[in-house]
Amino acid sequence: MDLDKNEASALSRLFSAAVMRDFSKDGRSPLFARLLNHTRLGSCMPPEATVGIVLDQAFKLLSKSRFRDDYVYRAAITEKILLGRHNLNTATLLNEVRAGSCKADVVVLNGTSTAYEIKSERDSLVRLKNQLENYRQVFATVNVVVSKSHLSEVLQIAAEDVGVITLSERYRFQTERAPQNHPERVDPTMILDILRLNEATTILSLLGQEIPNVPNTKIRSELHRIFAKLEPTAVHKEMVNTLKVTRSQASLASFVSSVPASVRAASLAANPTSKNRVRIKEAVDTPLAEALAWM
Secondary structure, eight states, X not given: OOOOHHHHHHHHHTTSHHHHHHHHHHSOOHHHHHHHHTSSHHHHSOTTOBHHHHHHHHHXXXXXXXXXXXXXXXXXXXXXXXXXXXXXXXOEEEEEEEETTEEEEEEEEXXXXXXXXXXXXXXXXXXXXXXXXXXXXXXXXXXXXXXXXXXXXXXXHSOXXXXXXXXXXXXXXXXXXXXXXXXXXXXXXXXXXXXXXXXXXXXXXXXXXXXXXXXXXXHHXXXXXXXXXXXXXXXXXXXXXXXXXXXXXXXGHHHHHHSOGGGHHHHHHHOOOHHHHHHHHHHHTSBHHHHGGGO
16 A cells, blocks of 8 residues: 555554553544544455554554654664663663753663664754754763665764664664764763652762752752762763663563554553553454444
């Protein structure tokens, strides 16, 4: 099926946070049914198809179309890097992580911190230089994941220590330039900005620093003063170790492996409770004929 722009937009929204919220809350999604009705996909599916099978087919169409969006790239990072090279017991994936004035699309924490900035076929490169400069001050390793159409320009914009990865039309990653790992270049005060208060104080304790005893209104400024004096590599190391514990996704491992591959990235981003996981599973296992009546 050759998608037109409107169909691609509708199929893309099947993986949106709004649909996942419906699945999590109710085990069904009227929005899913409405979006599917705006495409030809539903009529092409076999009678025994489930919502999960439809989602996998929708993703397959999106991943090979000229309308690939941000989610296709996020799913590739989740499937090929987080779950392919690592696993949820040893690594953690974070979405939209603050770095100075920007937000990194995806960050993977394992033995180090690796940021991935996505530049799909739909994206502009206008902000890329500033984004990468910010990421390099928070994360030890930085990559740009791009379409082939952006490759030449990205190689010129990105610093030599920034990795460049392309996602082929066959949905395969190709490393065009390997990233370099430089924890010594991070700015501890910018790392502080991504931390919750308990995470920041844990890191201070691990580094043998005294926890400041000041009013809540002054705690952040005092932490900033202390972090500014700390050694960058040591702060980075304890940041990775701490966030892998406080933001661990190990409890989601069996659930993520049980849902269709196409929705694993969306499922991780939703961070569902145990009850919500059951509802999501109910939704993706629903027969298509029944799901179309959700409207």
